[in-house]
Amino acid sequence: MAHDIQNDIDTMQGIAAIPAILEMVCRTTGMGFAAVARVTEERWVACQVLDNIGFGLPAGGELDVETTLCHEVRQLREVIAIDNVAEDPVYCQHHTPRLYGLQSYISVPVILPDGRFFGTLCAIDAKPAKLSDPQTVTMFKLFTDLIGFQFDAAEKLSSTRASLIDAKTASELREQFIAVLGHDLRNPVASITGGISILSREPQSEKSTRVLSMMRGSVLRMSALIDNVMDFARGRLGGGIALQRDQETSLQPTLEQVVSEILSGHPERRIEANFQLSGVVPVxxxxxxxxxxxxxxxxxxxxxxxxxxxxxxxIVDGELRLSVANSGTPIPKESLQKLFQPFKRGEGSSSLQGLGLGLYIASQIAEAHGGQLDVHSDETETRFTFRMPVEPQHGQAAG
Structure with missing residues (x-):
């Protein structure tokens, strides 16, 4: 049992989105301490923590579960939100606020997709705060949904890896897993997008504006990952990448919109775009x-x-040419040949950089259009170029 709890804690500590969630919780509520905790009948263990008030409990730290209100949340599976302990008829004499010197408190259960209770997303402070209003409770529930789905995905992936026996079994399990994962993740992503939209309409500090921008970037990456894994699953299971060519609308506004979305998620980066597509390209x-x-x-x-x-x-010499170039460390020559294979990532890739499907899906989209995606990498730049033959159309000049 203890080993299982430690595995749960380790998995939750590996979820990269939680620090941003804890930062957003503290910024929007004014609370000084927030944590995701693993809560069982016998134990309360902090998985990830943000402590701006010197509460003194680090990640991995434990509290006597009987002294916490999270213990009641586990039993009831309901939110506990206290704006002002001194004025609360239920909790003004409760032992937990007295023991820890609290005046405001909120704890929301983290329920996994299969119905299991994991623990809580909680926040505390020594001064009163507005926590029981529907908007704040809804925000916490959106965050716990995201935490639960990400934990479930990480747990399934770990279980799948542990049970692999040979290459054929690995391939079959992986394809089944990503098909289910891609489908099930769309709902929480949509919920988080809605939550960000709601919070964006509220007055923001400079730091909370940056956190919201970071969260938008995370949602964009999650949405792109879902699209990629679904396309991969369809391709491996026989569906392939289907096209709906637009014969009437200019492609340029679509490309400009993509650049705008990437910049919204990464405002610290600079993208120089040069689009010269006055006519219609059938893609x-x-x-x-x-x-x-x-x-x-x-x-x-x-x-x-x-x-x-x-x-x-x-349009250059009868071809649509779309290229993306960046400076940085060149791609090793031995890696170039495998770059467009599924589940292959660049040197030094971390778990934060996806499953290694992005370039594979990009190459499949290029092939579906009757074109190709090439890469050139040296000390000056790394450039990916999509080329596709196009019929000359009125208003398009060859380069």
Whole structure:
């Protein structure tokens, strides 16, 4: 049992989105301490912590579960929110606020998708705070939904890896897993997007504005990852990448929108775009946007932060040419041949950089359009270029 709890704690500590969630909780509520805790009948253990008031409990620290209100949350599976302990008829004489010197408190259960109770997302402070209003409670529930789904995904992935026996079994389990994962993650992503939209309409400090921007970037990456894994699953299970070519609308506004979305999630980066597409190019706009988003995401991850990312699109010598270039460490020659294979990532990739499907899906979109995606990498730049033959149309000049 103790080993299982430690595994749960380790898994929760590996979820990269939680620090941003705890920061957003403290900024929007004014609370000084927030944590995600594993709560059982016998134990209360902090998995990740943000402590701005010197409460003194680090990640991995424990409290006597009987002294916490999270113990009651576990039993009832209901939110406890206290604006002002001194004025609260239920909790003014409760032992927990007296023991820890609290005047405001909120704890929301983290329920996993299969119905298991994991623990709580909680926040405390020595001064009163407005916590029981529906907007604040809804925000906490959106965050606990996201935490629960991310924990479940990490747990399933760990279980899948542990049970792999041979390459064929690994492939079958992985494809089944990503198909289910891609589908099930859309709902919490939509919920978080809605929560960000609600919070964006409220007055923001400079720091909370940056946190919201970081969260938008995380949602963009999560949405792109879901699209990629679903496309991979469809391709491996026989569906392939289907196209809906647009014969009437200019592609340029679509490309500009992708650049704008990437910048909204990474305002610290600079993207120099040069689009010269005055006419109509018969492509699937959504798929080309997905390909550009994947290429830009790759450039943000691997490119030098001090240099701009360059994006160009034009009709040249009867071809649509769309390229993304960034400065930074060149890709090793031995890695270039495997770059467009699924589940392959660049040197030094971390768990924060996805499953290694972005470039693979981009290459599949290029092939579906009858084109190709190439890469050139040296000390000067790394440039990905999509080329697709196009029929000459009125209003388009060859370069």
């Amino acid at each position: 699937d706009h959504q798929r080309i946007a997905q390909m550009l988003s994947n290429l830009l995401g790759n450039a943000v991850t691997h490119g030098s932060p001090g240099h701009p990312i360059r994006v160009d699109a034009a």
